Amino acid sequence: MHPDLAFEVWSGERQRRSEDVLDRALTFPDDTSAALVDAMRYAVLGGGKRVRPLLAYAAGELAGADPAAVDGPAAAVEMVHAYSLVHDDLPCMDNDVLRRGKPTCHVAFGETMALLAGDALQAHAFAALVRGGHRDPGDACALLAQAAGAAGMAGGQAIDLAHVGVAMTLPALEQMHRMKTGALIRAAVRLGAACGRPFAPDETAALDAFALAAGLAFQVVDDVLDVEGSAATLGKTAGKDAAQNKPTYVTLLGLADAKRRAEALRNDAHAALAPFGAGARRLHEIADWIAQRSH
Amino acid sequence: MHPDLAFEVWSGERQRRSEDVLDRALTFPDDTSAALVDAMRYAVLGGGKRVRPLLAYAAGELAGADPAAVDGPAAAVEMVHAYSLVHDDLPCMDNDVLRRGKPTCHVAFGETMALLAGDALQAHAFAALVRGGHRDPGDACALLAQAAGAAGMAGGQAIDLAHVGVAMTLPALEQMHRMKTGALIRAAVRLGAACGRPFAPDETAALDAFALAAGLAFQVVDDVLDVEGSAATLGKTAGKDAAQNKPTYVTLLGLADAKRRAEALRNDAHAALAPFGAGARRLHEIADWIAQRSH
Numbered sequence: 001m002h003p004d005l006a007f008e009v010w011s012g013e014r015q016r017r018s019e020d021v022l023d024r025a026l027t028f029p030d031d032t033s034a035a036l037v038d039a040m041r042y043a044v045l046g047g048g049k050r051v052r053p054l055l056a057y058a059a060g061e062l063a064g065a066d067p068a069a070v071d072g073p074a075a076a077v078e079m080v081h082a083y084s085l086v087h088d089d090l091p092c093m094d095n096d097v098l099r100r101g102k103p104t105c106h107v108a109f110g111e112t113m114a115l116l117a118g119d120a121l122q123a124h125a126f127a128a129l130v131r132g133g134h135r136d137p138g139d140a141c142a143l144l145a146q147a148a149g150a151a152g153m154a155g156g157q158a159i160d161l162a163h164v165g166v167a168m169t170l171p172a173l174e175q176m177h178r179m180k181t182g183a184l185i186r187a188a189v190r191l192g193a194a195c196g197r198p199f200a201p202d203e204t205a206a207l208d209a210f211a212l213a214a215g216l217a218f219q220v221v222d223d224v225l226d227v228e229g230s231a232a233t234l235g236k237t238a239g240k241d242a243a244q245n246k247p248t249y250v251t252l253l254g255l256a257d258a259k260r261r262a263e264a265l266r267n268d269a270h271a272a273l274a275p276f277g278a279g280a281r282r283l284h285e286i287a288d289w290i291a292q293r294s295h
Numbered sequence: 296m297h298p299d300l301a302f303e304v305w306s307g308e309r310q311r312r313s314e315d316v317l318d319r320a321l322t323f324p325d326d327t328s329a330a331l332v333d334a335m336r337y338a339v340l341g342g343g344k345r346v347r348p349l350l351a352y353a354a355g356e357l358a359g360a361d362p363a364a365v366d367g368p369a370a371a372v373e374m375v376h377a378y379s380l381v382h383d384d385l386p387c388m389d390n391d392v393l394r395r396g397k398p399t400c401h402v403a404f405g406e407t408m409a410l411l412a413g414d415a416l417q418a419h420a421f422a423a424l425v426r427g428g429h430r431d432p433g434d435a436c437a438l439l440a441q442a443a444g445a446a447g448m449a450g451g452q453a454i455d456l457a458h459v460g461v462a463m464t465l466p467a468l469e470q471m472h473r474m475k476t477g478a479l480i481r482a483a484v485r486l487g488a489a490c491g492r493p494f495a496p497d498e499t500a501a502l503d504a505f506a507l508a509a510g511l512a513f514q515v516v517d518d519v520l521d522v523e524g525s526a527a528t529l530g531k532t533a534g535k536d537a538a539q540n541k542p543t544y545v546t547l548l549g550l551a552d553a554k555r556r557a558e559a560l561r562n563d564a565h566a567a568l569a570p571f572g573a574g575a576r577r578l579h580e581i582a583d584w585i586a587q588r589s590h
Binding site: 033144158162 | 323439445450453
């Protein structure tokens, strides 16, 4: 479908599509708590790079799925991501005040409402997920739950928080990122792919290898941008890893080697897609976009 | 199955069964963050009346389901309930220190770990859910998500928090409880029932009416016990509604009328089960247990 579209056009279309799907997923009956709904919508709509939805749509396209079938899973992974940012920014976690160029959710709506908005967003992620065209909704639900849970995102955050001011080896740092961001990125790819034709086990393994490399590349670039970027370009507080004394790729490797590591991971991501040929074009493009982004 | 067992024996068996299922659902690979896993297990295991699992098993029994098929949904609703208690007790919410006779999760593990433990518990509730024998895992996932989300539990909590120190009418109070506790209780009954034979729409409506009445009865009794009970019998802080200036059945109706309301709701719960005859015995018994409990 539209194989000739430039990546900027393809991704812009998918980002707008995501926004519409998320808007609908976050539309509730009139008698729902307005403050809660406002906080949820504030946390999700009108911002964000939509990396995870784009990965889901690209993987779905590789599998021959109609974009409409991928809408639910794409919205689901973005809602889990958005809820994690809301809770991450809370005073008892990173205590951050700026996100996507706006005050963080608890600054805008209060701590209690931000907590509840995050909680409700996670629930509605699962509702959105099974509205999609995944071949096996039970599998999809289990996959997203594992990615979000103790062996995935939440577990990675627990490890992250335990290492504020504590030395960490590079393998330990990568394992933490595999859980904290990698698990959900892998879920985005897998859930999108599962809306189309079945993949053979070695194809699924190739997609997982792509997701692992792309996810780590995203994190290395994040660490580099935290040092080199400004709040104006990032839309979030810059320099906060150093301020919080958190281990990062830059503190462990230095800036130059961190950039080389990002490049190596980008190459790994491309190499992992070799079995798929031209069908994986959008996934290749996303790997480049992740590695070259400036915010 | 064992139709002659006294309720105490039946419920004791189901409570032990729930404990085992929850224990397994909260067993993770060795490399998972130990602090996070400890906090999750602390919040769920070794306490609680297991009202929601019992409702799921009883509804499953009515539908002819094997208890093994109900294990997943029963664990799922209890994990959602447990996560909501952990987040409810946080300093930015009710700021409570005692729960199920023990220090609350954030007192024992710190605020950050309690936040993450609640988050992870919600995710793993969905994982447990689809491990069950529900006829349609996608439907089950959507139902639990709605019950936990903005039009259910989280939405009810948002309304509750907006009314600290604010007058509330009885209908508004009941609507809040329908969302805050009723939605998950209804989900427990529906999810359990859906593990067995299909029900006709009027039977599902009867089960919903039962769940609504039983859920409200539970809440009225909770409000009465908050006034009449002690921390020693309740296992949680007594008198906290008054201390927090929250509207309750007792503040709106007075103690005597609140008790009459609990009795009327118990009768409604029994009446709703009329279409099912003797098959609904355990649901009848749970309604009595809810209305007569002392903690």
